[in-house]
Amino acid sequence: MTGGETTMRKDAGALTRAARTFRATLALTARDKRHLAVAALLFAAASLLPFSGSGYWLSLGVSIAMFTVLATSWTLFSGPTNYISLATAAFFGVGMYIVAAGLDYLPYPALIVIAAIAGALFAMIVGLATLRISGVYFVIFTLGLAELVRQIVAWAQNVMGASSGLYVLITLPDQTLYWLLLMLAAVVFLVGWLIGRSRLGFALRIIGNDEVVAVHVGINTARAKVVLFVISSTFASITGALLAPRWSYVEPSIAFSPFLTFEVVIMALLGGVHRLWGPLLGVIPFTLLWEFISAKFPAQTTLLLGVSFLLIVYVIPRGVVGLLEDLIGQRRGGSGSAGAGGTPGGLKAMLQWRKRGHA
C-alpha cells in the first residue's frame, strides 16, 4: 500500500518536474516574443515569392528553401557537437528513392511519412554504430555512406531486374513545392530553437566544448548525439522525398550525388554554424554564386567549388555570422567575443566556445 503510494508520489513528482522543464523551455521573455514575431514576419514575406510571377526566381527560391532546410538541419547536429556529418546526400537520396520506388503502390503524402521514418531509422542505426565512440570514426563512416547506399540500391535494382532508374510520374508545381519547403524550413527553425533552449541543446554544447567534461557531469553523450543526428537526418530524408517529383527520372547517381553534401556543408560553414539562423546567411549568397559559377564556368564548377570551400574554411572560419558579430562587437567597443551570445550568462566561462580561428 505505502509502496504503491510512494511510486505514485514519485510519478507525480516526475510529472511536475517534466511539466516544469517544459514550461521553462516555453517560458518566453519579451525578447523571445519579439524574435518569434520577426521570424514569423520574415516567413510570411518569403511565402509571397510565388506571386512575383517569375518562374526563374521561383525556381531559385525552391533551391534556396531546399538548402535552407538541409543546411540548417545539418547545423542542428554538426554545429554544437563539431561532429562533421558528410552523409546528407545519403539521407536525402533515401527519401527521394522511397518516393520514386513507392509511387506505384502508395499515395505521395504517405510516402513522405515513410521516407521520414526510414531516414530516422537509418540515422539511428548509423548513429548507434558510430556515435558511441568519440573521435573521427563518425566522419569517416559518413564520408562513404552515400556511395555505399548508391552501390546497394544499384545492386538491388540489378538483382530485381529493374532498369537503373525510376520514373517519377507525378507533378508538383514549383509553387506548391516552394511552400512545402518553406513550411519544412519553419519546422526546422522551430525545432532548432526549442532544442537550443532545452537540456538537450545545453548538453550538446557541452559535448562540443569538451566531451570528457560532458561525460563527467553525467550527460548521456551517446544518447544526446544519436537523438540529434536522427532529427537532423530525418529532415534531409523529408527534403529528398519532397524534391523527388522535381526530377521526372531518378537514378542512383542523381539521388546520391556527393555534391549535395558538399554544397550543404559549404553553405552552412559560409553562414556560420554557431547560430540557428547562420546557415541561412550562407545559403542565399551561395545559391546565387553557384548560379553564376555554373552559368559562366560550366566545366570548372567542381574546381571553383573546392576553391571557395577552402577560402571559407581559412578566411572566414566562423562564417558570415562571425563577421557580423565581430563588426557589432567592435562598434559597441566590446572585445568582439560575441560568439558566446547563444549561451546563458552565468555559464559562459564553462562553455568557452572553441571559436575556430580565434586563438
Place this chain on the structure above:
Amino acid sequence: MSVLIVGLLLGGTYALIAMGLQLQYGVARVMNLAYGEVIVAGAFATFWFFAAAQASPFLSIIGVVPVAFAVNWAVYRVLILPLVRRAKSQGQLDVDSILATFGLSFIFIGILLTVFGGEMLTYSYLARPFVILGEPYALNRIAAFLGSAILCACLYGWLHWTRAGLSLRAVAVNPGAAALVSINVERASAMAFALGGAVSAAGGSLLSMFLTFDASVGVIFTLKALVIVILGGVSDIRGAIVASFVLGLTETFVATFIDPGLTLAAAYMLFIIILLVRPEGLFGRRSS
C-alpha cells in the same frame, strides 16, 4: 582457391596505400579526406604516360613519385601547417583538417576533370594469363602485387633502419617528447605527409594496371584506406598489412559470390564489425 589468391594479390596492393595513409594519419596526425584523389591522380598519370609513350607503369612510378611528393609537401606546408599551429587539441585539428581536406578533394577532382575529362580510363598492360598451381591469373595483378611488396619493404626498411625513419617513428609515438630530443616535429610531419602522398600515388599507378578509374572514385579509395588503417590499429604497420589482406580477401569474396559492384559494402561491413567489436584495431592498444 583462385578467389583466395586473387584476394591476397589485391590485399598486397592495398597494403601500400594503407602504409601511405598511416604515415599521414599516424605520424603527421592529419586526417586527409583527399587521400583517394591522390591515388586517382597517380593512376591517371600512369594512364597518360602509357597512352602517350607506351611507357611501362613501373617506369611512370619513377616520374609520379617525386611529383606527388612535392605536391603533398606543398599541401602540408601551405594548407595543413597553419591548421596544426592554430589547433589547441587533436580534436580540433581533426575537425579543421577534415574540412580543409574535404574541400581539397573537390579541388583535386576539379583539376582531374579539367585535365583528363570525366571518362573511365583504362589500359591494357601485361593482360596475359600466368599460371599458379594449375590456374591462370592476370599477370598485371601479380606484377602490381610484386611492385607493392618491393615498395612496402623499402619503406619499412627506411622507417626502421635509418635515422630519418627513426625520427618519424618517434613523432608517431609522441610529438611532444620527440621535440624534446631535438627532432624537428614540423619537418618530420611534413616529410611523413609528403611521403604518404607519394606512396599513395605509386599505389594508384600499380592499381591502374588492373582497375578502371574515373575522376570521382577517389572517395572509395579514401574510405578503403581508412578502413584498413582503423582495422589494423592507427600506429602499427604490421596491423595495416594484415588488415590489407583481410580487406582484399573480403572484397574478392563479395565480388565473386555476390556482386562486383558491392566492394564498398564489403569495406563497410568490416568497418562496422571493427566498430562494434574492437574499435582500437587488431593490433592497437586499448586506451584507458
